[in-house]
Amino acid sequence: MAFKKIEQYDEKIMPGLINHYRESLKLLGEDPEREGLVKTPERVAKAMQYMMQGYDQDARAILNSAKFKESVSEMILVKDIELYSMCEHHMLPFFGKAHIAYIPNGYITGLSKLARVVDVYARRLQVQERLTTQILDVIKETLNPLGVAVVIEAKHLCMMMRGVQKQNSVTTTSAFWGEFEKNETRSEFTKLITSRLH
Ligand SMILES: Nc1nc2c(ncn2[C@@H]2O[C@H](COP(=O)(O)OP(=O)(O)OP(=O)(O)O)[C@@H](O)[C@H]2O)c(=O)[nH]1
Ligand SMILES: [Zn+2]
Numbered sequence: 001m002a003f004k005k006i007e008q009y010d011e012k013i014m015p016g017l018i019n020h021y022r023e024s025l026k027l028l029g030e031d032p033e034r035e036g037l038v039k040t041p042e043r044v045a046k047a048m049q050y051m052m053q054g055y056d057q058d059a060r061a062i063l064n065s066a067k068f069k070e071s072v073s074e075m076i077l078v079k080d081i082e083l084y085s086m087c088e089h090h091m092l093p094f095f096g097k098a099h100i101a102y103i104p105n106g107y108i109t110g111l112s113k114l115a116r117v118v119d120v121y122a123r124r125l126q127v128q129e130r131l132t133t134q135i136l137d138v139i140k141e142t143l144n145p146l147g148v149a150v151v152i153e154a155k156h157l158c159m160m161m162r163g164v165q166k167q168n169s170v171t172t173t174s175a176f177w178g179e180f181e182k183n184e185t186r187s188e189f190t191k192l193i194t195s196r197l198h
Pocket of ligand 1: 087088089126127128129156158159162163164
């Protein structure tokens with residue numbers, strides 16, 4: 001089963017996580033017994049498992065589950081796929097949009113599967129650069145296309161709420177392979193992702 005339901009939490013690790021978050025609350029000067037916090041360690045334990053569920057999911061299987069033989073040779077682009085991930089340095093969220101394009105070579109995949117693949121890799125501890133290349137690599141390996149392009153634009157809370165405290169900076173990462181290494185194809189892709197035509 002590729003997707004863990006939100007209600008399914010690993011009961012084996014729940015007690016350890018709950019205890020850990022209760023202790024953290026105490027160390028941070030809070031009272032874990034006060035009314036508003038009694039259930040907080042359990043809620044955080046569930047939220048963290050939810051945000052880490054990508055480790056148990058198989059992006060290759062997701063793409064293969066809707067892989068269709070089709071002789072399309074034009075670029076297929078899904079843009080503005082919203083994403084939420086967690087930076088591995090501070091365990092704080094980073095969030096934004098992914099744009100994914102590929103040029104098929106005999107096979108296409110279901111459009112929603114591209115968005116699902118983003119979630120599989122985003123729901124882990126990540127750096128934006130690795131998230132970008134992991135998405136590219138799995139599309140390349142599973143669909144054997146003529147080219148793949150992935151661009152991610154994101155804001156990092158670790159740069160906004162703390163640290164350098166820059167509220168408006170946006171980080172863009174990109175990965176290009178195959179046909180997209182050619183200037184012409186890459187600029188067509190760039191034009192399409194920056195166009196406001198929907
Ligand atoms: N390359 C990359 N860096 C990231 C990402 N998310 C967070 N970072 C950075 O990871 C770095 C960790 O640097 P450190 O100096 O070890 O941590 P720090 O003392 O908390 O750094 P400051 O955030 O500058 O206060 C910071 O510069 C973050 O901005 C990411 O997705 N990619
Ligand atoms: Zn960070």
